[in-house]
Amino acid sequence: xxxxxxxxxxxxxxxxxxxxxxxxxxxxLGFKGIRSVRSIKFFEITxxxxxxxxxxxxxxxxxxxxxxxxxxxxxxxxx
Amino acid sequence: xxxxxxxxxxxxxxxxxxxxxxxxxxxxLGFKGIRSVRSIKFFEITxxxxxxxxxxxxxxxxxxxxxxxxxxxxxxxxx
Numbered sequence: 001x002x003x004x005x006x007x008x009x010x011x012x013x014x015x016x017x018x019x020x021x022x023x024x025x026x027x028x029l030g031f032k033g034i035r036s037v038r039s040i041k042f043f044e045i046t047x048x049x050x051x052x053x054x055x056x057x058x059x060x061x062x063x064x065x066x067x068x069x070x071x072x073x074x075x076x077x078x079x
Numbered sequence: 080x081x082x083x084x085x086x087x088x089x090x091x092x093x094x095x096x097x098x099x100x101x102x103x104x105x106x107x108l109g110f111k112g113i114r115s116v117r118s119i120k121f122f123e124i125t126x127x128x129x130x131x132x133x134x135x136x137x138x139x140x141x142x143x144x145x146x147x148x149x150x151x152x153x154x155x156x157x158x
Contacts, residue, residue: 001114007121019122022122022144022145025144026140026144029140029143029144031136031139031140032128033126033127033128033136034124034125034126034127035080035125035126035127036123036124036125037122037123037124037125038122038123038124039120039121039122040120040121040122040123041118041119041120041121042086042118042119042120042121043098043101043116043117043118043119044088044115044116044117044119045113045115045116045117046113046114046115046116047112047113047114048112048113048114049111049112057110057112060110061105061108061110064108065101065104065105065108066101
């Protein structure tokens with residue numbers, strides 16, 4: 001059994017409205033000194049396949065479904 | 080400058096429809112051996128405050144805005 005953690009985030013330079021609005025909301029609540037807020041998506045996928053196959057499968061999952069390669073980059077960590 | 084990574088996930092036992100539907104979609108695409116998919120939310124917050132204040136501020140941000148303590152738990156990592 002392999003647990004894969006897939007982190008999907010916007011590429012540098014791509015606008016992150018969710019992060020920007022979260023920053024604004026935190027500032028309205030009185031929090032000071034916030035330089036930036038970035039929103040990131042995680043998937044924790046548990047797989048019943050050998051470790052070497054899991055890495056390949058996760059890579060394919062990102063390309064086919066989980067990430068949008070035009071605006072997002074992803075990182076896969078196997079545990 | 081402190082970078083705080085805040086990981087917000089559903090408490091065990093709380094239904095995760097996003098994760099379940101992602102699992103279904105991956106299976107429809109032909110991926111085998113997926114035991115579970117969990118969706119997790121991350122915020123990467125860059126703060127211009129001392130480290131000890133940052134930890135306290137992030138804890139308060141989670142309680143006041145970022146997380147729903149009824150169904151979610153959170154973890155804060157300062158980098």
